[in-house]
Amino acid sequence: MTMHTPFVIIVTGLPATGKTTIAQWLADQLHLPLLRKDAIKETLFDTLGWSDREWSRKLSKASTAVLFSQMEVQLRAGQSFITESNFMHPRDTEDFLRLHQRHPFTAFQILCTCDGPTLVQRFMARSSERHPGHVDANALNELMPILLQGRIVPLKIGGTLYELDTTDFSSTDYKKLLSAVEAARDATLATDANQSYE
DSSP, X not given: OOOOOOEEEEEEESTTSSHHHHHHHHHHHHTOOEEEHHHHHHHHHHHHOOXXXXXXXXXXXXXXXXXXXXXXXXXXXXXXXXXXXXXXXXXXXXXXXXXXXXXXXXXXXXXXXXXXXXHHHHHHHHTTTSOGGGOXXXXXXXXXXXXXXXXXXXOOOOSEEEEEEOTTGGGOOHXXXXXXXXXXXXXXXXXXXXXXXX
């Protein structure tokens, strides 16, 4: 029996870089489960209520813990999936490496980046469209210096790193991205097949 190494697509980047749009599109194209931190967080808001920035931070931490628990369930079953969040190095790098030690997988990390001033404008524009529990308007001053950088440090977890500039989102080359993902996935499958014959 050929054992397949799970293929994990990790979509990360600063807020408003288009992570959710990219991750959802890939999930639809590849027919893979999509595990999103904000989906968990907003469910918690709807269940437990929302108030201020401090409460949002607490639920964000809890949501990340649940997200990694969901990932472990998928990996334990040998399943490939897509996960999306503003994963941060070194904190989340360590969690991914511990997860990899328990359940080896091949990582394809998509780092969404954007011009800083454009990102600030995007963040402000989307605030009224997001769940009110995120209290984005109250977070702008805190996040402004980070958003202006336009890029976070990628996770140091091995695998493939694909940087995607979303400054002009309308010109995003989805076909190129999908081709890169499929090539990495197929290489993983080929390696598994070769090892099964050794």
